[in-house]
Structures are given as structure tokens and as C-alpha cells.
Amino acid sequence: MPEITLQTILIVDDSPENLTVLSELLQPIYRVRVATSGRKALRIAGTAPCPDLIMLDVMMPGMDGYQVFEHLRADPSTQDIPVIFVTAMDSTEAELHGLDVGAVDYITKPIVPPVVLARVHTQLELKQARDWLRDENCYLEAEIAKRMAENELIQEVSIRALAHLAETRDPETGNHILRTQGYVQQLAQKLQTHPLFSATLNDRYIQLLARSAPLHDIGKVGIPDAILQKPGKLTPEEWEIMKTHARLGAVAIEEAERDVERPVVFLTLAKEIAHRHHEKWDGSGYPDGLAGEAIPVSARIMALADVFDALISRRVYKEPMSYDEVRSIIAAGRGRHFDPDMVDAFLTHFSVFCDIADRHRDPIPD
Template sequence: MDELNPSVLVVDDNAENRVLLSGLLKPYFKVLVAVNGEQALTIASAKLPDIILLDIMMPEMDGYEVCLRLKSNPITESIPVIFLTAKTQIEDEQRGFEVGAVDYILKPISPPILLTRINTHLKLRGAMDELSHQNEVLEERVKERTHELETLQDATIGAMASLAETRDNETGNHIRRTQNYVRILAEELRRKGHYQDELSIESIELLYKSAPLHDIGKVGISDSILLKPGKLTDEEFDIMKSHTSLGREVLLTVESSIDFECDFLTTAIEIAFSHQEKWDGSGYPEGLSGHDIPLSARLMAIADVYDALISERVYKPAFSHDKAVKIIEEGAGSHFEPLIVESFLSIEKKFREVASTYRDEGFDDDSFNLKASGHD
């Protein structure tokens, strides 16, 4: 709106009324004139007046219809409309407001009332425009701040995950591989119509971001056990298994330090604590079975085992991709949920692509050809 010279569109089929109104308004406003409804709609769309004075009783298209069309057009819907009419019935005024008018002035026109009403509505529109602008600025600042916080969160997650991950892997690519495995596996389940309520687009993103923290508890496991090249003793394996509980404790400490509910931490805690559970109840730390195991952890179980099988560690060489797929297929119903294994088998080539994209140095992309044994 041009505050120095606002524009007013006068719409009236009576020439005398147009002359009268134009003479009254020209000292204060830029005046546009339309002689009928169609012309008013054309001028309003092209010139975008700051306010419209609209006669009701016009041939072919009355003021009510003109106002309805103005308000249904995104280009003109925000322009305030004041009806000018000789109609005095309450029903007429009510209909005028129902179609979107902001005011209703009776003829014969009182110049002081008309000018006051126009200025009042121009100020109101200016205030609304300013409020809208401030909201846009605020929304943009919120988006920027949210992006900054998300970036900081992602960097912190990466740093925390790498702290644990690099203690028993030569690179941090295990983090990137497993989180991508989890994402494509969750997306495939969703595509097939499974777990629609639990696997929304937002929750899949949470899974992707939480996955790197699945082994955060390994920071509490000594190097003598974590990096042992041979088979662990029963006592050592019990200590190794405690990384799930340690991971949950670390993340619960973080959760207790904030004063709001965080879905990301909830998911991360589920994955860290339960990703070593098995479908048949033979896993740890709680021996959960079936759907008692959180879905996030059931997904991570396949992602983590697949990557462990195809990756070389200090305590083992690596399996081929095909061998890893076969082992996971054979684990359906015992180690893994059959439904998730089914989805895994339909996209196993994508797992191989992820493994190749984020391969460790010295990784044999053609064969994945060595054997695995377990510390997990």
C-alpha cells in the first residue's frame, strides 16, 4: 500500500455518483473508476487498489456478486471492500458482511463519515500487512534457528557416535552405512504398507538420525575386550553385552538434562538398548521377543548385523555380500523379524550399493570375500 497516495477504486453504474465521489476523494487519494462489475474485477486485478468503494444495486452483476468474486481471487482477496448503498434493511447489511465486505455506508453519502471510514480501514489494512510481514520475518528466523540447531544436533550426534565407533573400526563409515541401511529398510516397509503408523516420513528421519548412536555404550568397554582379536570368554562377553545398558544410561542422562520431550532421544534410547535383542527372545539385554522389541531396534538389528558381516574387524575378516544376505535370510524367525527380512531381501542390492558408496579403505567391493565371527 502506498501510504503517501493510497488508491481507491470507485464502482458505481451511476455517472453522477461517480463524479461526486471522485471529486470528494481526489484531494486525498488516487482515484480509479469502474462503471460495472466486470470492469471493477478487471481493474482490481490489474491495478490492485488499496480499497474499493462498491455500489450494490448495479445491472448484470450486483455488488454482492462482485465482492464474492474479489474475495475468491487470491490476487484481490485482501483488498478491503466498503459497500455504498441506499439499502437499509438489517438483512442487506448482514449479506454484505457475509460476502466479505469490511464496512457498509448508507447513501446519501456524508463526506466526513466516508473519509473517516476509508482512512480507518486503510490504517487497519496497513497494520495487518505489517503484522503479516513481521510474521514472515519471524517464521524465517525460526527456520534459520531450527536449521542451526539441527545442524548442531547432527554434528554432536556424529561426534558422539564416532567416539564409540572409531574404537573398534578403522573409519567412521560404519555410521553412515548403518543409518542408510535403516532408512532404506524402513522406507521399503512403508512402501509395502507395513507399520504405516510407526513409519511416517518424520519417524523414518528420526531413525536415520538416531541410528549412529546404537553403539554409543561401547565407550564404556575396555580396549582389551573391544579390540581382542580372538574369541571372547564368557565373562568378557558379558561385559561386552553391557554396552547396550551403558548406551541407554548415557542417553538417559542427556534426556534428563532437558526440560522437554525429545522424540529423537526416545528413538536413540530404544535402538541403543534393544538392537541386540532377537525375534525369538534369545538376545540381550532383556531377552525380549517378537513385537515387544521396539521396531526401531528390530530394524537396526538387520542393519548392524549385515554391516558386521561384510566388514573386516580386528577379530575377524569379512563375508561376501551374498553370504551376508544368506545368513540374514536364515535368521528370519529366530534372530530377525520375518517381515523385515522379507523387505530386506527385496532391496538387498540397495544395501550393497550403500556398502560400496561408504566403503572402508581396503574394502573389496567386488567380492566382500572373507569370513566373519562375532564380538556383538
């Protein structure tokens, strides 16, 4: 037979006679603890076994029942214990005051045993229901958090898989995905307090932006190998074909958006990045020659991250540039290729981006 755990009631009264009457009434059914003063009641209420219900005398010397109640509600460990006031004051005003401060019930002396037992039983049943509901809510919240974490992981893995699929067409990008993702996140965080960007770059936006960044070149899967993997300089005709990867990437993501019932924020950002990360601040970029603030914030951040990584990386047609050389090129592109405020933030924290590059450096080929 499983052991039955009795519910615990704490009776607080400065009169030993009253304690005896209530204890004898309740002990056959419940575990009873007693206290003859408010201070003793507070000590007992905070120790195991924690009371499931407190029956609290109002008129006590030193600390009265109302003061004890205030202390109970101020302590996180006792604030949810239901309290029944027990008092000789039988006025309506006294009863209303007791209920107004937050007691669950109000019993007047001399007590009527069947009434006390019924009210105690009712309040303990209500507490059990509240406890069950609280535990159920905690369980559901934990399950929701778990499912959301799983969904986030699946989403991230799917993005990485798509990005690596594009990488297989352009094998020299190596750790480009990890590096650019790191640059994008850091640059967005550095811009978060800037008055021009603070309204856009909240924490959730930055999280989704960093997650979307690996898809910036997804459109390269639509570029022929002869152009994408050409070791030398592209002809003007080949370059025009290469530039179509921006629009191809945006179209691919747009097709994915049509398959879902409501907008997905990270897909919106991914589409912006894929479509617009080759636009330039002065309007000389592609595919649409957008200029200035007409270029989405996400794409402006990605443009700077992408160019920085391209310049420091080895390609079949070029050797990697030094950080000093790249710093000068980025600075020269301020207000021409790149958003000037973003360049200022990038150069102010230049060492941070160099550290990311060093941490995810491509292996040296044999």
C-alpha cells in the same frame, strides 16, 4: 524527504456522476482508480498498484456488486482487499446482507462526505494493521523455522560427534555410521505402509530414528581397548564384558535425559537402539533376552541394519562377505534373529541397501 506513497482506492460504479463525486472527495488524500463495470473492476483490481480498498456499487448492469465481490474473494491475489459496498438501497436487510457476505462496511447514497472519509480512513487503518500483523507473523514464522533448522543441525552434529568419539575406540568401523543410518531410514520407509508398523513409522518418527541411529554403539566407549580392539576371537569372559556395551550406552543416554526438563523423543529412540539392538526375535539375544514384539520397533530395525553392515564389512578378524552370502544369512535369520516382516521388506528391496553400502564403502587399506 522520503517519497510518500498514497494508498490506493478503487471506486466501482456504472454512474459517471457517482464516480466523479467520490473521486473528487478522495483524490486529495488517496490515489484513486475507477471502473464503470464489474469486469473492468476485476481487471484493475489484479494489476499494480493493487487497491488497498475497494468501494463497490451494488446495483450495476451485467455483473452486480455481489457477483464482483464473489470473484474478488475467489482470487488469491484480491481476496484480502477490504470492500465497502456503496448503494442506494438503504434497507436494514440490504445492509445486513452486504455485511454477511463479507464486506467491511456499507454506505448508502446519497453519500455524506465526512462520513465517507471517516469510514474509508478507519478501514484503511485496519488494513494497515492487518498487513503489519501478517508481515510480522511471516517474519516470526521464518525466524522460528530458521532457529529450528539451526537446532536440528546442532543436534545432528552433536550426535555425529558422539558417534565418531565411539568410533575412535573402534577404528575399523569406518563409514559404518553413514551406512547404518541409510539402511535404517530406508528400511523404516519400506515398512511405513505395513499394517503392523504404519501407526509407529510416521515421517517424524523415521526422521528421528535415522538421526538417532549413529548412537547405537555409543556404549563401546566403556569397553577396554584390549577387548574392543582384539584382533582374534574373544574369550567367553571377554565376550561377557563386550556385551555390556548395550547397557552402558543406554545408561549414558539416560543420564543425559535426566539433565533436560521434558522428554526428548530422539533420546528415547537412541536409548532404545543402544540398549536393544542386540536382542533377537527368538529371545536368544542380549542384554535381557527380549523376544518378538517386546523388542522395540526401533531396535528391531537397527538390529537388521547393524548385522547386514557387519557381514559385508572387513574386520581384523574376517574378510567382507559377498552380497549373495549376506542375503542368505539374513534370510536364514528370519524369525530367529530378526523380525520376519522386516526381513521380508529388507530382502524385497535388497538392492537398495547394497547401493547404500557401495555409496559409503570403506576405503581399501594400504
